[in-house]
Amino acid sequence: MYPMYGQPYNPAYRHALKADERKAKGGSTLSVRGMGKVEAAPDTAVLQLAVVTMDKDVTAAQEENKRRVNQLIRTLQDEGIDEKQIETISYTVFPQYDYTGGSEPVLKGYEAVNTLSVRTRDLDTIGSIYDAAFANGANRSDSLQFFLSDQQKWINQALDLAAKQALEKAEAIALSYRLNLNRTPVKITEESRGFSPLSKELSLGAQSSGQTPIFARQIEVTAELEVVFSYQ
Numbered sequence: 001m002y003p004m005y006g007q008p009y010n011p012a013y014r015h016a017l018k019a020d021e022r023k024a025k026g027g028s029t030l031s032v033r034g035m036g037k038v039e040a041a042p043d044t045a046v047l048q049l050a051v052v053t054m055d056k057d058v059t060a061a062q063e064e065n066k067r068r069v070n071q072l073i074r075t076l077q078d079e080g081i082d083e084k085q086i087e088t089i090s091y092t093v094f095p096q097y098d099y100t101g102g103s104e105p106v107l108k109g110y111e112a113v114n115t116l117s118v119r120t121r122d123l124d125t126i127g128s129i130y131d132a133a134f135a136n137g138a139n140r141s142d143s144l145q146f147f148l149s150d151q152q153k154w155i156n157q158a159l160d161l162a163a164k165q166a167l168e169k170a171e172a173i174a175l176s177y178r179l180n181l182n183r184t185p186v187k188i189t190e191e192s193r194g195f196s197p198l199s200k201e202l203s204l205g206a207q208s209s210g211q212t213p214i215f216a217r218q219i220e221v222t223a224e225l226e227v228v229f230s231y232q
Contacts, residue, residue, distance in 0.1 A: 028230060028231050028232065029186065029228050029229065029230050029231070030170055030173060030174070030179070030181070030228070030229045030230075030231055031226060031227070031228045031229075032166050032169040032170050032173070032226075032227055032229070033166065033169075033191070033224060033225065033226050033227075034161075034162040034163055034164070034165035034166025034167070034169065034224070034225045034227060035161075035162050035165060035222065035223070035224045035225075036157070036158035036159060036160065036161025036162035036163075036164075036165065036222065036223045036224075037158060037161065037220055037221070037222050038154055038157045038158050038161065038220070038221050039198060039218050039219070039220055039221075040148055040154050040218065040219050040221060041216075041218060041219075042123070042146035042147055042148060042216050042217075042218075042219055043121060043123070043147075043148060043149050044119065044120070044121055044123075044146070044147040044148070044149045045119070045120050045121075045123055045126055045144065045145070045146050045147070045216070046117055046118070046119050046143075046144070046145045046147065047117070047118045047120075047126070047129065047130070047141070047143075047144050048089060048115060048116070048117055048118075048141065048142035048143045048144075049072070049115070049116050049118060049133050049138040049140070049141055049142070050113055050114065050115040050116070050138065050139070050140035050141070050142055051065055051068045051069050051072060051113070051114045051116075051137050051138055051139060051140075052065075052111065052112070052113050052139055052140050053065040053068065053111070053112050054096065054109050054110065054111045054112075055109055055110060056108070056109040056110075057109075057110070058093060058095075058110040061093065061109065061110045061111065061112040062093060062110075062112050064112075065112035065113075065114055066114075068137035068138075069114045069116070069137060070137075071136050071137040072116070072133060072136055072137030072138050073086060073116075074136075075132050075133060075135075075136035075137065076118060076129070076132075076133065078132070079125065079128065079129050079132050080120075080122065080125065081118055081120060081129070085118060085119045085120060086116055086117070086118055086119075087116065087117040087119075088114065088115070088116060088117075089115040089116065089117050090113070090114075090115045091112075091113070091114045091115070092112070092113045093110055093111070093112045093113075094110065094111050094113075095107055095109075095110055095111075096108045096109055096110065096111050113140075115142060121149065123146075123214075123216060126144070126214045127211035127212040127213060127214045128211045128212075130211075130212050130214075131211055131212055144214075146197075146216045146217070146219065147219075148195070148219060148221070151195070151221075154221040155193055155221060155223060157221070158193070158221045158222055158223035159190070159223045159225065161223075162223045162224060162225045163188075163225060163227070166185075166225055166226075166227040167183065167227070170183075170227070170229045171183075174231060179231040179232070180231055180232040181229055181231045182229060182230045182231060182232075183229070184229075185227045185228055185229050186228050186229065186230050187227070187228040188225060188226070188227050188228075189225065189226040189227075190223070190224070190225055191224040191225060191226050192222075192223075192224045193221075193222060193223045193224070194221070194222045195219055195220070195221055195222075196219070196220050196222075197217035197218070197219060197220075198217055198218040198219065198220050
């Protein structure tokens with residue numbers, strides 16, 4: 001409330017006016033960004049293996065594919081892979097044509113492809129898994145990816161570093177301008193997070209065992225915050 005015309009002047013009204021003016025202008029706030037980065041060694045790998053078979057007869061192509069996939073699954077289980085760690089990514093059967101003989105394509109046969117995803121936490125055995133898989137049914141490798149099983153743990157560490165950096169920036173700015181900073185933020189927004197491989201490589205598996213050598217890279221986890229502080 002403001003004084004009506006003719007009433008005595010009260011200094012409290014002046015402070016109320018200034019407060020309303022600050023509200024109208026969005027308040028006295030300071031916005032800063034903080035970024036946190038942590039490095040972690042992956043503890044989970046996902047392999048994509050495929051069994052590809054071809055035959056002039058579609059049923060024969062499918063039957064041969066089924067036989068080799070079952071052989072592959074038994075081999076993976078012998079390597080310590082549980083059935084729950086094996087997942088079918090896709091199963092396709094396509095006709096194959098020869099386009100070189102003339103204008104009309106000639107049917108060559110049928111191709112059956114069964115693609116499996118294999119997840120393991122025993123990274124030292126990846127090389128031997130590949131060797132055993134290709135000796136027992138698999139004839140194509142589509143991808144190999146490394147992950148962190150407990151991503152949130154590393155995200156939280158990166159967020160903690162981002163929050164500390166944002167506070168340090170705000171305090172530095174407040175010191176430069178001689179501001180009375182309220183260290184409790186009025187707003188926090190998570191801008192982004194990410195996972196990216198680093199150049200640091202980890203050798204997996206015993207190289208002397210003769211298995212296929214596999215190298216994994218350290219994973220960098222990043223988090224970015226926008227933090228708004230108030231000040232006087």
